[in-house]
Amino acid sequence: MKDKILSAADAAALVRSGDTITTSGFVGIGVPEALLGALEQRFIETAAPRDLTLFFAAGQGDGKDRGLNHLGHPGLLKRVVGGHWGLIPKVGRLAVDGLIEAYNLPQGVVSHLYRDIAAGKPGTLTHVGLGTFVDPRVEGGKINAMTAEDLVSVMEVAGREYLFYKAFPVDVALLRGSTADPAGNISMEREALVIDGLAQAMAVRNSGGVVIVQVERIAARGSLNPREVQIPATLVDAVVVAEPQDHMQTFATAYSHLFAGRFRAPPGAAPTMDLGPRKIIARRAAFELPVNGVVNLGIGMPEGVAAVAAEEGLLEHVTLTAEPGVMGGQPASGLDFGAAINTDAILPQHQQFDFYDGGGLDLAVLGMAEVDAVGNVNVSRFGPRLAGAGGFINISQNARQVVFTGTFTAGGLVVGCSDQTLSITTEGKARKLLEQVQQVTFSGARAADLGTPVLFVTERCVFQLTQDGLRLAEIAPGIDVQRDILDQMGFTPLVDQPDIMDARIFADEPMGLRVDLLHLDLEDRIALDAATNRLFINFEKLRIRTRDDVDQIGTRVETLLTPHDQAVDVIVNYDGTRIEEDVAKDYAEMVAGLEDKYYARVTRYSSSAFMRLKLGQTLTRAPHIFETADEARRFLEQGE
Template sequence: MPRQTHPLLSHRPFTEKGKVVSAREAVNLIRDGDALATGGFVGIGFAEHLAVALEQRFLKTGQPRDLTLMYAAGQGDGKSRGLNHLGHEGLVAKVIGGHWGLVPKLQKLAVEGRIQAWNLPQGVISHLFRDIAAGKPGTLSRVGLGTFVDPRLDGGRINDATREEIVRLLPIDGEEYLFYKAQSLQVAFLRGTTADTLGNVTMEHEALVLESLAIATAVHNCGGVVIVQVERLAERATLHPKDVKIPGVLVDCVVICDDPEHHWQTFSTRYNPAYSGEIKAPMATLEPMPLSARKIIARRAAFELRPNAVVNLGIGMPEGVGPVASEERVLELLTLTAEPGVIGGLPASGLDFGAALNTQAIIDQPAQFDFYDGGGLDIAFLGMAQVDGEGNVNVSKFGSRLAGAGGFINISQRARKVVFMGTFLAAQGELAVADGRLKLAEGGLAKFVEGVEHRTFSGPLAIQEQRDVLYVTERCVFQLTAQGVTLIELAPGVDLDRDVLALMNFTPAMPAPPSAMDGRIFLDHPMGLRDDLLSRPLEQRFTFDAAEEIFFVDFENLRIKSQADIDAIRHAAESRLAPLGRRVYAVVNYDNFRIDEDLLETYTAMVSYLEEHYYSRVTRYTTSGFLRMKLGDALEQRALSPHIYDNAEEAREHLKP
């Protein structure tokens, strides 16, 4: 789109300090019908001072009118702050937003049909800002297919007053894509920490950088006005160039926020240097959650974690996975992320959501969604409000309540594995756990319904793309299969017919009787999840080097808990050694190996059998002096070589006579 410079820019009320103006002077540049783009995530990076000034101008003068508002992430506190300042009929005429749950004043206008309103995926809007900046006609993406954003459903439109189509289906080489139309933007409200008199902006106190650069570039290249709220002013050429997140060539107005209440780091925290990465704060151990439905669901979901996984935790019920992972000592085995751009650390919750303590990196939001949309997430934990038999999920709209999708569509459609989490019924009473069995309260509305009211996740598309999807509740677990929603697990104490099937509005697939959910979930002490995560599959623990005729056995971090474990080891070893038809040398790694005392005799009997039938010579090693003594004594009683070396080098050196 051609650049047409804002006509008021030639008459800017700039002072001798260059681009520095008051908030009132800045918002006076906004004209009737302008399109305003705002940056922010909940309260992080939101230009509250500018929004207040715009609201005051409208309430006093009735201008500007009929603005178009475009924003990616939810920007509000669910009450009066953030974009709620713009929730006046006549001030805005159109709103394109990624999340609506935190802006009830705008939400009310949209639900009642008093404005035109769209809900698009948060990541798509952040990319759309970048594509507008580049002069592209729009954004092409598979994100949104099969959901309410798909034009074959609602096209993202929230009410009947919204008739314009801004999302189109566009097949390319036999594959379906959605094309999101670019919008011309005339005004940007952004926020930083420090600006110099040339308009260069740094963000050293900000918890996120968001899509600030993309919005500033988009508005500038559309000929609009870029207004940035900051805490303080510096002299020109004094800011380090690598610290500048919005270059001054893109900035028209700098507003120094003279009211500290309008420049909190988040809507919950005035300032925490650990959120902005300026310091690493001591990480307090999270208090264990009480044994409740929330914890039971989080515990079952946590069984899906894997070491080195890159994880996204959604807001609400999924936040419980963090405290469970902390209690189970597995947080350091994972990399937690949040969609506005934090990688690593511990994501915050509530009105701090989007920030993270001691994060490893803070990147811009469009880049984070590049990572997400391209399949970078190993697993995502997300909420669920309604589920139907096809596996569709609704979290975005219920009657007159409009929550919006936020980043849910991007995350759920592109993560390698998705675990939806929620109670089986809505608004049910408190449950109890006794002797590892559930005692369910009566009452509650069905969440597993015949058809979801709003499709935020497409089950059929997930099946087509062979995605791994689970639905975890406190009483049972479902999996998405080619047959639809399939019941696979049942909690102890739960009656299948009375407590599950009778309370669903559809009959799930059930090709086999559901197995029992892990009993550890329902006991009031840690589950030992760290041991499970560090345990490698048994078949990966045996390696044969044919050149040296050495059979390597890696039992590091292995725990023997039952006779079945011993039988599995014997079977796995025999299946590899018997076909060789000859004896071989063996080296066994026992680092961090654990075995219950009452299983030692049975275990060494199995070892004796393998040595008698398949080994010409065997050496063992571990760094644990206690295990060397304990296992060595048990081997000696079997007339086996009791010596266990300190390390692998010594074991190999003494292997061959």
């Protein structure tokens, strides 16, 4: 069998003008830097190849010169179909200036297209993208006016609408692995991710194309453990051994045993964050973490939630994930994003998106650049600046709960924290809450129709998505609603006695969030005063999100009242309480059962008119829901 090892220049010579090429990578992970550099050099020296179609899923670059930025030359590219553009400004400029045909499709859809092209299918049928700029009734994913061909169409199957993304042959794959043998078997034991290498290789092989893989070392023929081979030799046409500087594990880290999963980091290995807008936002978002649930954290602002979860001792109680295939552990940030430490598993990217698209995520924490009155979010296009959607559309449309995170304004925002309050020292120059977003990456109307719980978390306030638009749900202590919120927005939200954000968010010390989320304080929250024959229940700022939460509350009350020989009067504090819609019926049934068995008279109170309304809808047998604790007590005393 002939060896498949070539130089980078010889491998680049295999790419012909007019070819469709696909490349591996996620930010700086798995990027075939040597191959891309060789292809660029060939074009500079010979003006060939020309008129390539580039087809990629995740963003592959450093925002400057590396990764797919090597291909950002007029004439080299004719068409680009990609998932995330923000890290490849040289290619992005070609698209924005109308020098190439260009499409932005959801990252997960591109990932699935690799698999469907390999299987000989006509394309990918999915609900992902409905109602966003990818929908052909909006923009069809087209980036500029010269892009004419429709790659996305609407189809109806079994009475439901779907989007159909058209497949096409792929001629060349430029991929990456760790080790190859001379026959072309490829392992990835030193890579932080496996991404879509196998699916891409199959798609190209079954299209009659050429698969080229960059590695860092060569092993003897037949010496690779077959269970570690990610791309078998039968799919590989050429292997290139890269120099170390062109084969960094990420664009920020040459190599980490932790990212490769060879060792586990001890608790506290990751640094904590300084208190500022980023940590404030991450802390508030962390209040939504579902115990024993699965969470996706997006790039940028949401990355801070992982650091907060680690600081609060919550990592063992949630499974954090990232779209390129990370399951468990603590995701890295910056140019290391996509890598993680202490992971449970690393999956192929298309399988991760299978899980996401099917509703496997309990919570997604994502960034937001622009938000409008109906809850639309834009993270993909801002005039001449092209960021792209990446996995945002797949994730935001399919998670059971979504939390968007970002500063309230942008450009020079400075805040201060003192005595557990927030002050705006310097306001940002640019508004982010606008009358209308420039591009719809997330459809607020569709989420509201589906009943998806959606929050918008900033450093100074929290908004909640409703059928009628955004509602101001919480404000930071020290913030003036008119001056610091309403005057800085392009629309007027629904305002109805917003709650005060938890003061612990604005203090330096850890918040003790583990106690809150694990309900370790129920003994303190639910107490019986046998002398007065009253049960006191303090649900202030409690989140009741699962059936297990409901059962824990019911068990605590049963434990206290079963030995008690008479019915008790009950006072319940619902200030800042949240009862998720999914468990509202279970909660109401549990309360009704306790009332029938143990309670004499029950009085409830909440300072929030919105909460009083919700309680009235949930607890249909509750005639008395007061605004203050004094009113609730007086009601009981009047009946004595």
